[in-house]
Amino acid sequence: MVPWLSPDAPFPPVERALGASSGAPGLLAASADLLPSRLVDAYRHGIFPWYSDGQPVLWWSPDPRMILRPDEFKVSPSLRKTLKRVLRDPAWEIRVDNDFAAVMRACANAPRHGQRGTWITADVIDAYSSLHRIGDAHSIETWLDGQRVGGLYGVSIGKMFFGESMFAAVTDASKIALAALVAHLRRNGVELIDCQQNTAHLASLGGREIARKAFIAHVRATVGAHAIGWRFDKQVLADWIGQGHADNSPVPTL
Template identity: 45%
Template sequence: MYFLSRELYFPSVYNASPEGIVAIGGDLTTERLLLAYRSGIFPWFEDDEPILWWSPPERMVLFFEELKISKSMRNVINRGIFKITYNTAFKEVITNCRSISRNGQDGTWITEDMIQAYTRLHELGYAKSVEVWQDNELVGGLYGIDLGTVFCGESMFSKVSNASKIAFIALAQKLKRENYRILDCQVHNSHLESLGAREIDRETFIEIITN
């Protein structure tokens, strides 16, 4: 296993462990985080762990032409009960992603250090958010890293039914209009699979984000 020093460097993703760990340690500076995402790597760890850097052998992504919107979701969208905004409440979105209760999870991987690091990235225009509002209350959203042609989704939350799906669909449609290549969803998630996301192998993913 490769342990990072202060040097701004990551080993090849093809040297990752079988489960996908590329390196351990390092820091969450803006420069290191951007290098990681541009290399197909993302941090994922808990408060009591060192920083773990991942590039899993199978990557969950959405190709925009494969976006699935069910009839029931189309009805929800057409009713106009939700308002969508972009980058108006980043800190609130990431904080809600941290605090929201999730089935099968005791805690969260979004540490206070992570919130500070991604807020810095947001201030520099790299980390972006989608907000879903109902009756002027923030009820759902997501955030991630914008690489210009690829959006790397990090986390989402929902306080009412369908709110996170609405955020995902709105973002996917926006990125398609802006000619992005894919929406990176990182690891398998049945929630996102129902919206059309699927797994591709690491090599294909790296080829997409680096060419």
């Protein structure tokens, strides 16, 4: 039985989430509220919300957990060429937190293979925008000729980054934003990006699954660290590309 959380009730231990044999593996709890304080508490415990419009707020902690280690990020030859072009051409920009809510809306409207609708509802946008205003959520945006053409957003607590969603209006625009994020996180000693659930796209970029126990241990060890800064642009890519590292090799420290 999935517990219903009152506004002041704490989350149950993640080990109580439904198992693989259930119809909803990883489902931990449900609630009516999506308050910023509840969201921050959830991420600090390795829990995230995911639900459809009209449902209660459903809280998840799946086992295994999909993650991407910045030093395992895979760069294909074609993406490397694109990144070099981004660095050369001033028409390309990487902006951070230029318009957080607009990135969320773009992610909500992005088509997803095998999915109908979106979980990024107006209430979700409001809740994460509140986290953005207090400095716990950020957007990394790819711009071309003055137009936002891709990006991603997520939650940053201590030395842990929890990825939420990304979109691309032109080829590789979201990958450019992700590459910039990876370079920035490596520069700041962040060792793991939470990707929540397994997708072929994330796996192609170096994402992989780890046991929930290991994931939770890493979260506990990193969320209490000093928060990293979020002022950067496409220059974070320059040293990386200049290293001339081999295809699909680990990204060198910036």
